[in-house]
Amino acid sequence: xxxxxxxxxxxxxxxxxxxxxxxxxxxxxxxxxxxxxxxxxxxxxxxxxxxxxxxxxxxxxxxxxxxxxxxxxxxxxxxxxxxxxxxxxxxxxxxxxxxxxxxxxxxxxxxxxxxxxxxxxxxxxxxxxxxxxxxxxxxxxxxxxxxxxxxxxxxxxxxxxxxxxxxxxxxxxxxxxxxxxxxxxxxxxxxxxxxxxxxxxxxxxxxxxxxxxxxxxxxxxxxxxxxxxxxxxxxxxxxxxxxxxxxxxxxxxxxxxxxxxxxxxxxxxxxxxxxxxxxxxxxxxxxxxxxxxxxxxxxxxxxxxxxxxxxxxxxxxxxxxxxxxxxxxxxxxxxxxxxxxxxxxxxxxxxxxxxxxxxxxxxxxxxxxxxxxxxxxxxxxxxxxxxxxxxxxxxxxxxxxxxxxxxxxxxxxxxxxxxxxxxxxxxxxxxxx
Amino acid sequence: xxxxxxxxxxxxxxxxxxxxxxxxxxxxxxxxxxxxxxxxxxxxxxxxxxxxxxxxxxxxxxxxxxxxxxxxxxxxxxxxxxxxxxxxxxxxxxxxxxxxxxxxxxxxxxxxxxxxxxxxxx
Numbered sequence: 001x002x003x004x005x006x007x008x009x010x011x012x013x014x015x016x017x018x019x020x021x022x023x024x025x026x027x028x029x030x031x032x033x034x035x036x037x038x039x040x041x042x043x044x045x046x047x048x049x050x051x052x053x054x055x056x057x058x059x060x061x062x063x064x065x066x067x068x069x070x071x072x073x074x075x076x077x078x079x080x081x082x083x084x085x086x087x088x089x090x091x092x093x094x095x096x097x098x099x100x101x102x103x104x105x106x107x108x109x110x111x112x113x114x115x116x117x118x119x120x121x122x123x124x125x126x127x128x129x130x131x132x133x134x135x136x137x138x139x140x141x142x143x144x145x146x147x148x149x150x151x152x153x154x155x156x157x158x159x160x161x162x163x164x165x166x167x168x169x170x171x172x173x174x175x176x177x178x179x180x181x182x183x184x185x186x187x188x189x190x191x192x193x194x195x196x197x198x199x200x201x202x203x204x205x206x207x208x209x210x211x212x213x214x215x216x217x218x219x220x221x222x223x224x225x226x227x228x229x230x231x232x233x234x235x236x237x238x239x240x241x242x243x244x245x246x247x248x249x250x251x252x253x254x255x256x257x258x259x260x261x262x263x264x265x266x267x268x269x270x271x272x273x274x275x276x277x278x279x280x281x282x283x284x285x286x287x288x289x290x291x292x293x294x295x296x297x298x299x300x301x302x303x304x305x306x307x308x309x310x311x312x313x314x315x316x317x318x319x320x321x322x323x324x325x326x327x328x329x330x331x332x333x334x335x336x337x338x339x340x341x342x343x344x345x346x347x348x349x350x351x352x353x354x355x356x357x358x359x360x361x362x363x364x365x366x367x368x369x370x371x372x373x374x375x376x377x378x379x380x381x382x383x384x385x386x387x388x389x390x391x392x393x394x395x396x397x398x399x400x401x402x403x404x405x406x407x408x409x410x411x412x413x414x415x416x417x418x419x420x421x422x423x424x425x426x427x428x429x430x431x432x433x
Numbered sequence: 434x435x436x437x438x439x440x441x442x443x444x445x446x447x448x449x450x451x452x453x454x455x456x457x458x459x460x461x462x463x464x465x466x467x468x469x470x471x472x473x474x475x476x477x478x479x480x481x482x483x484x485x486x487x488x489x490x491x492x493x494x495x496x497x498x499x500x501x502x503x504x505x506x507x508x509x510x511x512x513x514x515x516x517x518x519x520x521x522x523x524x525x526x527x528x529x530x531x532x533x534x535x536x537x538x539x540x541x542x543x544x545x546x547x548x549x550x551x552x553x554x555x
Contacts, residue, residue, distance in 0.1 A: 188447045384518065387444035396477045404467055405488025409476070 002091035004220040009092050009100055012215025016103035019208035020047055020110050026201025026259065027114050030308050033193040034389025035118045036399035042113035042125060049126055050109045050133045054102040061138035063088060063101065068149040071142045088145070089218035100215060101141070108164045109133050114308035115172035118190070119182045119386055122394040124377040128369060132171065136365035140167050140358055155354035156329060156337065156347065158227060159216035161271025161322040162358040169315020170362040172306060178370050181305030183383050190307075195255050202259035206235060209266045213273035226333060227273035231266065234285030238265030241289035249297075260313060264292045267317035272325040275337070280328040288320045319355055326351030434529040434545055435503050437510075439494040440468060440522040445514045446492045452513035453496075456505045459547040462495045472520035491522060497532055497545045 024043035031039045050058075060075035065087075075081055078098070086097035109129040116125070143150040144157045157163060184190055192198060213231040217224035242261030243253040268288035269281055276284065295312035306312070326348040329339035338344040370379065385393035392398060441449055446463070453461065467488035474485040498506050503526060510524050534544035 184447075384516070387442070387516075392475055392477070396475070397479065398477065401477070401486075402467075405469070406477075406484040406486055407474075409483040409485055 001085055001093070002219070005089075005091040005218070006093065006096065008220035008224065009089075009096055009215055009218060012211035013096065013100045013103055015208045015211025016100070016107065016215065017047075017208075019103075019205055019212065020044070020107045022201050022204030022208055023107060023110055024201070025197045026205060026263070027117065027308055029194040029197025029199075029201060030114075030192045030256070031117050032190055032389070033400055034391055034398075036193060036391065037397055038122065038390035038394050039113070039117045041122070041395065042117065042120075043110040045122075045126055046106045046110040046129055049130045050106045051102055053130050053133050054105045055098070058105055058134050058138045059098050059101065061134060062105075062141040063098075063146045065147075066142070068147075068152065069143070070139050070148075071146050091219055097218070100218075101145075104160060104164060104212070105133050105137050105141070108137055108160070108168050111164070111168035111310060111314055112171045112175060114310040115176040115306045116179050117307045118390060119380050120179060121378060121381050122390070124373050124379045127377060128175075128373045128379075131369045131373070132366065135369065136171065136362055137163070137167065139365075140361065143357070144354070150354050150357065153350050153353070154337070154347070155350050156275055156325050157271045157322065157354065158274040158325070159213045159270045161267075161318045161325065162354050165267045165270060165314040165318025166322065166355060166358045167362045169311050169313075169318055170359050171366040172310035173304075173315060174363050174366040175370060176304060176306045176311070178367070179380055181303060182307065183386050185305040185307075186303070192256060198256055198259045202262045206231075206262055206266060209270075213270060217274055223274045223334065226278070229278050230269050230273045230276065230281035233278055233282045234269035234272075234288075235262045235265030237282045237285030238262065238268070238289045241286045242293060245289065245293050260292075260296070260309070261289060264288055264313050264317045267314055268321035268324070270318070271322045272328060275325055275329040275334045275339075277328075277330050277333045280330065284321065284324050284328060287324070288317055291316050291320055322355050323348070323351055434532055434541060435498055435500065436527045436529050437494075437496040437498060437503065437506050438525040438527065439496075439510050439514070440466070440470070440524075441492045441494065441510075441514045442516070442520065442522060443490050443492050445516070445521075448513040449494070449510055452509035453506065456509040457547070458496060458498065458502065458506050458509065460497060460545065464493050464495075466491050466493045470520050470522060472518075489520060497529065499542050499545050502545075 020043050024040040027043065028036050028040040055078060057076055060073055061071050064071035064073065064075040066072035081094050081098050083093045083095060086092055086094040089097050109132055112129065113125065141163050142148040144155060144163050145151065209231055210228055214224050214228035217227055239258060239261045242257055246253050246257045265285040265288060268284055272281060272284055292312045295316050296309050299306060299309060299312060325339065327340040329337055329347060330342055331338045337347060340348040373379065381390065381393060468491045469487055469489070472489060474487055477484050477486055496506055507524055507526065515521055532541050532544040
């Protein structure tokens with residue numbers, strides 16, 4: 001046990017937890033005002049449902065001793081997770097390790113929501129991400145970090161390029177395809193309703209990401225500093241290249257573009273953070289701008305309503321980061337392994353394998369879980385509810401209510417008597433999706 | 434000349450505008466209003482405070498048209514704004530006593546006749 005290591009991971013856990021509310025602001029600002037609360041709640045609700053699922057079962061499936069494919073049930077209900085040192089990190093308490101990893105599970109599930117905003121039935125979403133955490137996230141986390149087969153092969157993923165970003169990006173792609181587009185998609189402009197929220201969210205995500213990557217060293221040491229500084233540099237490279245691409249394309253540098261660039265850079269450096277040199281990280285961030293930028297431009301012309309471009313930012317950004325980790329890893333900096341550029345060809349192919357395995361499993365798992373949820377709850381809201389906005393239809397609240405015309409309902413009062421006119425019966429609702 | 438005033442669902446505004454442009458109706462003002470058209474009240478809850486929202490968001494269009502344009506205008510709005518559910522809104526057609534176009538001082542019929550596209554400054 002080490003006091004310095006413990007205190008850094010304590011702080012990092014809080015930083016990563018903050019990323020989920022940050023994501024809520026990032027996504028919330030990008031949607032129309034009638035869906036702002038629903039979109040933000042899609043992130044916030046993960047703090048509850050996924051967090052509880054993680055503590056009760058997910059942690060054991062990911063990090064409990066088990067087979068190369070999945071952990072066992074020995075740590076279910078936090079059994080044997082106490083103040084002794086964590087098996088995976090010999091200098092911090094086991095309980096803290098569980099919480100730190102839990103914050104990753106929470107945000108990974110929330111990331112998926114960006115592809116299905118403005119149309120997903122909220123109860124179906126909650127059921128889906130809870131199951132997804134247990135049956136898709138936990139196994140992949142086990143393979144890469146929990147002693148599973150990908151870690152035995154030597155796949156490098158410092159803080160979650162495969163486990164978090166490719167995993168969430170592929171799930172987002174499958175979910176967007178299964179749900180279908182919003183009724184207004186490609187028919188009307190659906191503009192961000194609050195760009196300052198988007199920038200606030202991107203800034204807070206960057207802040208939290210220092211805990212995400214720096215904390216993944218699980219110690220207050222050199223690798224933590226390397227991961228921290230790489231998290232500092234890579235998004236800067238992305239931001240510069242993205243802004244220049246923006247400038248070249250339209251003659252202007254856009255705010256939504258800048259916020260997106262920061263996220264893409266953070267995603268790309270995540271698997272590489274503790275393995276590559278700072279200059280490599282800067283270059284990695286710069287290079288990562290290209291595929292995501294052009295994927296976003298292209299996606300908007302297709303029928304794929306990945307509304308907030310989770311696939312381009314997280315799926316593609318994560319893939320670029322995971323592959324470049326296998327190219328740019330440098331023994332001189334990480335002390336253990338070189339990449340393709342430093343003569344280790346095998347590492348590159350291990351990275352490709354890890355990416356492909358994650359894509360295949362995440363796609364299949366997401367498909368099965370959504371089909372399963374669809375049996376109990378329709379995944380999509382009706383066209384009328386979509387028109388009205390999901391804030392009112394799913395939550396009975398509005399983000400920007402004036403309060404005009406709101407009549408207080410007091411218990412025990414005759415509700416009909418307070419009506420100025422008798423409310424007629426509504427026409428029965430039409431076809432539901 | 435008539436003034437066509439239409440109260441619409443906000444989510445139908447785009448479709449109505451498309452229909453109006455297709456009917457070659459130009460010269461439209463729109464504003465956000467709140468109103469009650471007999472639809473069921475929405476119940477919202479904020480931390481245990483339950484309220485009935487008596488007023489729903491609507492869009493109000495005002496369109497000044499010459500007499501022979503009234504029918505196409507109204508038809509375009511009716512077809513594009515209808516969902517069949519209570520709360521679709523209303524169209525009012527009001528008589529207009531006098532119209533001036535500020536830019537030229539043109540009056541009445543001339544003032545509500547759209548400027549030919551060839552004359553619109555690019």
